[in-house]
Amino acid sequence: MKIPTGNVFADIPAALPAELFTPLLDAPNVRIERIVSLGHASPPGFWYDQPQAEWVIVLLGAAAILFEGEASPRTLRRGDYLHIPAHAKHRVAWTEADAPTVWLAVHHR
């Protein structure tokens, strides 16, 4: 039987000029990806506006997400998750600068 497997903490490059997106599952209604950040943030003035909802968890490191209309970003540390409704505008305010942040994102209809 073909069982796709892997480890979410494997193959993290030492240098990360840009955030690294790795697809882990691509199914009709759900897409799971790993994101590795290293001090990255969304460009100034940029907002994600996604047609699908996204459940996201930080597995390593730390990050903060700012939602449009909120006064301050929500900090996510190891194990913290949140659910981003479709079209909820948000941006990555910051990610830890000196060590990788590993996210797991579950995009779904």
Added chain:
Amino acid sequence: MKIPTGNVFADIPAALPAELFTPLLDAPNVRIERIVSLGHASPPGFWYDQPQAEWVIVLLGAAAILFEGEASPRTLRRGDYLHIPAHAKHRVAWTEADAPTVWLAVHHR
């Protein structure tokens, strides 16, 4: 804006007479749950036979899943994930006995 949040490592009871299943997201096509095990395994002769596919990752601890027809179970340690197709019969062969194992399961159509 209502943004559901939490931490997957929070509220782990010291004693676990049975595995603990905690729903984290319940959407039309995807259901995410946390599972906490402590030495638990599927009952002898029991096989999961699920109508939906399941992507599962071990975030803490260790466990092993046996698929029907395979000679030995697949061990999962921190960060290891695998995808269980719908109706792929499987059972939990073992989970770590002396510390909790935390799984994240993404059931999807």
